[in-house]
Amino acid sequence: MMENIEQRLILRINEHATPLRIMHVCGTHERTISKYAIRDIIPEEVQLLSGPGCPVCVTPVEDIDFAISLARSGKVITSFGDMMRVPGTTGSLFDARADGYDIRMVYSIDDAIKIAKDKPTLEVVFFGIGFETTAPSNAAALLRGVPENFSILTSHKLMPPAMELLTKDTNVDGFLAPGHVSTIIGTHPYDPISEKGFPIVVTGFEVLDVLLGITMVQDQIESGRSCVENAYPRCVNVEGNLKAREMLYQVFKENDSNWRGIGMIENSGLALKKEFEQFDAVNVHADIYDKIPHEKRPSDIHNDENGLYEGCICAEILTARAEPSQCPLFGRRCSPENPVGPCMVSLEGTCYNWYKYTRNKGI
Ligand code: SF4
Structure with missing residues (x-):
């Protein structure tokens, strides 16, 4: 045959x-x-x-906490849907929205810019996450021009x-x-x-x-x-997308970046260049940012003050030191409906995929 x-x-x-x-x-x-x-x-x-290939999984707690603090101080936070469900120190963006803060789900940075244009009296912050794939569209938007009441919380990773x-x-x-x-x-x-x-x-x-x-x-x-x-020549070539990279580096510069569960990695993130600092949420809202405790060590993920992550081994999952079925919470206390850690939230999360497709393994 x-x-x-x-x-x-x-x-x-x-x-x-x-x-x-x-x-x-x-x-x-x-x-x-x-x-x-x-x-x-x-x-x-x-x-x-x-x-560590899931963007929302590696977004540090401090950025989620910052976004929630911004919302609590009256800013409009705009974010992709799966980012809204990832737990920060005191809950997720969804939890904060349930508390009455103005947090809106968007499909692109352009949706967030439209909100800012339509409501010039509001301060609108776009939570920019993702790898090299998503950062160019944010760069393109800034190059086209954005309203003064708009800023980006940049959490891109390389x-x-x-x-x-x-x-x-x-x-x-x-x-x-x-x-x-x-x-x-x-x-x-x-x-x-x-x-x-x-x-x-x-x-x-x-x-x-x-x-x-x-x-x-x-x-x-x-x-x-x-x-x-x-092995993917139908989409990838040696040089990549030169135009996209040119735009990217017109707007962003590489910086050391904190990966949730991993820690600081040299030159692994993107920060806005000085020419765009008036749209950098960290700069615009420095008074709020400076009050956010910064996650420094991978072990912090287990040591959240309110016990949200007790038992979660996302740090090991993200670095392939463990498989989801080795987590005592997998499929028990932690599921896509009630994610305890970031790896269970997104369609791209390892725990999510193991739960959805191989959940009987080990439990
Ligand atoms: S199953 Fe849940 S608690 Fe366990 S490592 Fe994955 S996300 Fe964390």
């Missing part, structure tokens, strides 16, 4: 199977892997690890510095690099990581893409190579 391409790739992965730890750093990869049970159809020794850190902190053998992010940054930024001995394959989001990415990492390991390869 004729085998299809997926079956041939699975056979090939089996034939070449050696103990291997391949990390992806993209919530959409986790979704494909969990939804189609890819871990169950490849040999056990080929482990697929889930890294993926290559986090991958670099993970090569030091975890015993990962290679990476499936994120297809979405790579459409913007291209394949070059991964070169320094592969040059240190870590095979990297830029991978798309279909089952076939993921299986192909795995075989390409296996090939590199087997032949003693480590380079950056592109």
